[in-house]
Amino acid sequence: MDNPASPADGPAWDLILVGGGLANGLIAWRLHTTRPALRILLLEASSRIGGNHTWSFHDGDLSSEQRQWLAPIVSARWPRYDVVFPEFARTLDSGYASVTSNEFARVIEATLGPALRVNARIDRLSPTTVTLADGAILHARAVIDGRGVRTTNRLALGYQTFLGQEVRLAEPHGLAAPIIMDASVEQQGGYRFVYVLPFDAHSLLIEDTHYVDSGAWEPERLRANIAQYAQARGWRVAELLREEHGSLPIVLAGDFDEYWADLAGQPCAGLRAGLFHSTTGYSLPHAVRLAERIAALSDLSAPRLFAAIRDEAQKEWRQQRFFRLLNRMLFLAGSPDKRWRVMQRFYRLPPRLIEHFYAGRLSLGDKARLLTGKPPVPLLAAFSAACKIHPRQIRNSE
Numbered sequence: 001m002d003n004p005a006s007p008a009d010g011p012a013w014d015l016i017l018v019g020g021g022l023a024n025g026l027i028a029w030r031l032h033t034t035r036p037a038l039r040i041l042l043l044e045a046s047s048r049i050g051g052n053h054t055w056s057f058h059d060g061d062l063s064s065e066q067r068q069w070l071a072p073i074v075s076a077r078w079p080r081y082d083v084v085f086p087e088f089a090r091t092l093d094s095g096y097a098s099v100t101s102n103e104f105a106r107v108i109e110a111t112l113g114p115a116l117r118v119n120a121r122i123d124r125l126s127p128t129t130v131t132l133a134d135g136a137i138l139h140a141r142a143v144i145d146g147r148g149v150r151t152t153n154r155l156a157l158g159y160q161t162f163l164g165q166e167v168r169l170a171e172p173h174g175l176a177a178p179i180i181m182d183a184s185v186e187q188q189g190g191y192r193f194v195y196v197l198p199f200d201a202h203s204l205l206i207e208d209t210h211y212v213d214s215g216a217w218e219p220e221r222l223r224a225n226i227a228q229y230a231q232a233r234g235w236r237v238a239e240l241l242r243e244e245h246g247s248l249p250i251v252l253a254g255d256f257d258e259y260w261a262d263l264a265g266q267p268c269a270g271l272r273a274g275l276f277h278s279t280t281g282y283s284l285p286h287a288v289r290l291a292e293r294i295a296a297l298s299d300l301s302a303p304r305l306f307a308a309i310r311d312e313a314q315k316e317w318r319q320q321r322f323f324r325l326l327n328r329m330l331f332l333a334g335s336p337d338k339r340w341r342v343m344q345r346f347y348r349l350p351p352r353l354i355e356h357f358y359a360g361r362l363s364l365g366d367k368a369r370l371l372t373g374k375p376p377v378p379l380l381a382a383f384s385a386a387c388k389i390h391p392r393q394i395r396n397s398e
Contacts (some may be wrong), residue, residue, distance in 0.1 A: 010141075011128065011139035011140050011141055012039070012138065012139055012140070013039045013040065013041050013138065013139065013140035013141070014038045014039045014040060014140065014141050014142075014300055015031070015038065015039075015040045015041075015140055015141065015142050015143075015144065015300055015305075016040070016041045016042075016043065016130055016138055016140040016142075016143045016144070017040070017041070017042045017043065017143075017144045017146060017269075018043050018122055018125055018130060018143060018144065018145050018146060018147060019043070019044065019045075019145065019146035019147035019148070019270075020042055020043070020044030020046075020048075020049030020050065020116070020118070020146075021049075021050070021051060021146055021147075021148065021270055022050070022053070022055055022104070022270060022283060022284060022287050023146050023269035023270030023271075023273075023275065023283070023286075023287040023290060023291075024042060024144060024146035024269055024270065025042070025049050025050060025104060025108050026287045026288060026290075026291040027144065027146075027269060027287075027290065027291045027294050027295075028040055028042040028108070028112055028115065028116075029107075029108045029111055029112070029291070030069075030291040030292065030294070030295045031291075031294070031295050032111055032112055032115060033069075033111070034295050035295060038300075040115050041115055041116075041117060041138070041140070042112060042115060042116045042117070043117050043120040043122065043130065044116070044117070044118045044119075044120060045119070045120060045121055045122065046118065046119070047118050047119055048105045048109065048118060049104070049105050049108060049109060049116065049118070050101035050102075050104040050105040050108075051101055052101050052242065052243075052244045053100075053101050053244055053246070054098055054099070054100050054101070054164065054197070054205060054207075054244065055098065055099045055104075055282075055283070055284045056096065056097065056098040056099070056180075056197075056282065056284070057096075057097055057282065057284045057285055058094055058095065058096055058355065058358045058359070059094065059095030059096070059097070060094065060095075060355040060356075060358065060359050061282070061284075061285040061358060061359045061360075062285055062288060066288050066289075066292070067097075070099075070288060072107050073099050073103050073104050073107045073108070074097050074098070074099055074103070075098055075099055075100040075102075075103045075199070076097065076098050076197065076199055077095065077096070077097040078095070078096050078097070078177050078178055078198075079093065079095055079177075080092060080093045080094065080095075080096075080177045081094065081096045081177050081178045081179070081180045082177055082178070082179045082180070083179070083180060083181045083182075083183075083347050084179060084181065084182040084183065084184050085181075085183045085184060085340060085343070085344040085347065086183065086184050086340065086344070087344060088344055088347065088348065090347055090348075091177065092351055092354065093351070094351065094354075094355060096177075096178055096180070098197055099284065120132065121133035121134075123135075125143050125145060125266075126143065126266070127142060127143055127265050127266050127267060127302035127303075127306065128140055128141065128142065128143060128302050129143065130143055141300055141301050141302065142267055142300055142301055142302040142304075142305045143266075143267065143302070144267045144268060144269050144305070144309075145266055145267065145268040145269070145272055146268065146269040146270050146272060147272060148270070148271050148272060149249055149271045149272065150268075150272050152259060152262065153391065154254055154255045154258045154259040154262065154391065155249070155251055155253070155254040155255075155259065155274075155391060156251075156252040156253045156254065156391035157215075157249045157250060157251060157252060158211060158212070158213060158249075158250040158252055158327060158330075158331040159211070159212055159213070159214060159215040159247050159248065159249065159250060160209060160210070160211055160247070160248040160249075160250055160281045161209070161210050161212060161215065161216075161217040161245075161246070161247045161248075162195075162207050162208060162209040162210070162222075162245060162246055162247075162248075163207065163208055163217070163219055163222035163223065163226070163243065163244070163245040164195070164205050164206065164207030164208070164243065164244045164245070165205070165206055165207075165223070165226050165240055165241075165242075165243050166199075166203065166204070166205045166240075166241040166242045166243075166244075167203070167204055167205075167206065167230070167235075167237045167238075167239065167240055167241060168202050168203050168237075168238050168239040168241055169202045169203070169204065169235050169236060169237060169238060170202075170236040170237070170238040171202075171235075171236065172201045172202060173198060173201070173202065173204055173233075173235055175196065175198040175204070176198075177198070178195075178196060178197045178198065179194070179195065179196040180195055181193040181195065181343065181347075182194040182195075182196065182229075183340045183343060183344070185225070185229065187336070187337040187339075187340060188210065188221075188225075189210075189212065189336050189337065190210045190211050190212035190213070190336045190337075190339065191210070191211035191212075191330070191336070191339035191340055191342075191343065192208070192209065192210045192211075192340075193209055193340075193343075194206065194207065194208055194209070194225075194226075194229050195207040195209055202238075203241070204235070206226050206229060206230060207226075207244075208222040208225040208226050208229070210222075211250065211330065211331070211339060212336070213331065213336070215247040217245070217247060219245065222245075248271075248276070248281035249271070249276075249281070250278065250279065250281065250327055250331070251274075251278040251320075251323075251324055251327065252324060252327050252328050252331060252332070252391075253324060253328065253391050254274075254317075254324075254391060255391060256274075256313075256314060256317045259274065260310050260313070260314075263306075265302065265303065265306050266306070267302060267305040267306045267309055268309065269287075269290060269309065270283060270286075270287060271283060273290075273309055273312075273313050274313050274316070274317065275287065275290055275312070275313055275316060277320070277323070277358070277360050278320045278323040278324050278327060279323045279326055279327055279330075279357075280358065282358070285359070285360070286316065289312070290309065290312055293308060293312055294308070294309075316360070319360060319361070320360060322362060322367055323360070326342075326370070329342065330342050345373075346370070349369060349370070350369075353366045353369060353370075
């Protein structure tokens with residue numbers, strides 16, 4: 001039993017992770033695997049970790065060593081993927097993989113054993129303590145907050161809202177590869193595309209995705225969109241296996257220093273730390289890198305951990321400056337129903353550049369190539385959007 005008072009010989013835990021999402025789950029798994037002597041505890045408010053999600057990544061997003069240690073939780077892999085636009089379609093010979101919550105929970109829960117506590121209701125936390133809803137206080141050298149996006153006025157955001165349905169079809173679907181963007185569909189007031197993952201001959205995840213200005217969403221409209229898409233493809237749904245939904249932040253501009261000052265020394269992870277791709281919303285590669293960085297730290301005290309995570313986030317923030325520029329052009333420089341033109345033009349570019357884009361590692365040559373040629377948005381509007389580099393500038397123009 002945990003002692004609610006801090007013991008005289010030090011805290012009961014080396015590290016407590018609050019929230020069993022992707023980032024904290026990978027940190028706990030990596031630490032338990034590589035440093036089993038550490039006393040770690042993962043707390044999750046629901047009955048299992050991982051929620052109800054599908055996380056995906058391109059092979060180029062990770063090193064071969066990272067893909068190897070991640071392999072036990074990967075649900076499906078494909079050697080290529082397709083994209084479809086109103087005026088253009090393409091197959092890219094680039095590896096793609098997905099992790100579902102079921103595999104994530106199955107593997108990591110079994111590995112952690114007593115180092116995991118589910119149905120743990122949290123009242124509040126600090127860099128070194130967690131107060132549970134029943135009043136018990138858990139003490140650790142450090143506490144990592146991984147409970148998702150934090151509401152803040154330090155960031156100007158667009159949103160990627162989505163609803164996905166995993167279905168079993170009455171007949172084989174005939175897909176050999178994922179369709180990670182089918183933007184040939186009606187746009188409905190923002191950049192809309194359908195995302196399709198073929199898990200086996202009869203099972204698919206069909207996800208209706210919208211890049212829009214507000215995080216609000218209409219589930220019934222998205223469900224109707226999925227039904228219409230399946231019907232148009234000639235797919236007859238025999239069973240709905242599960243449904244997932246979400247609203248991911250797409251960063252247009254932000255004040256990094258103030259955002260981290262507001263955290264007041266509280267170590268955090270995942271979306272809460274801003275560790276995700278600013279344009280695509282993909283977070284798994286960032287979570288993998290953070291897990292490795294934390295596992296390599298000799299000092300897991302709260303101040304050292306906060307500094308290391310902030311340093312990781314700052315490195316990513318600087319590297320993604322160009323992506324925030326692209327986001328402003330996507331959201332601020334043209335009609336919402338024409339946003340698909342930006343992505344259609346992008347997917348005509350060389351495969352190597354596309355790989356660098358998803359990995360978040362564009363070279364100077366890549367950036368020049370992205371900005372040359374006829375722009376898919378009005379030039380003056382693009383210039384105006386590019387100049388709005390602070391959240392206040394964007395909010396004052398709305």
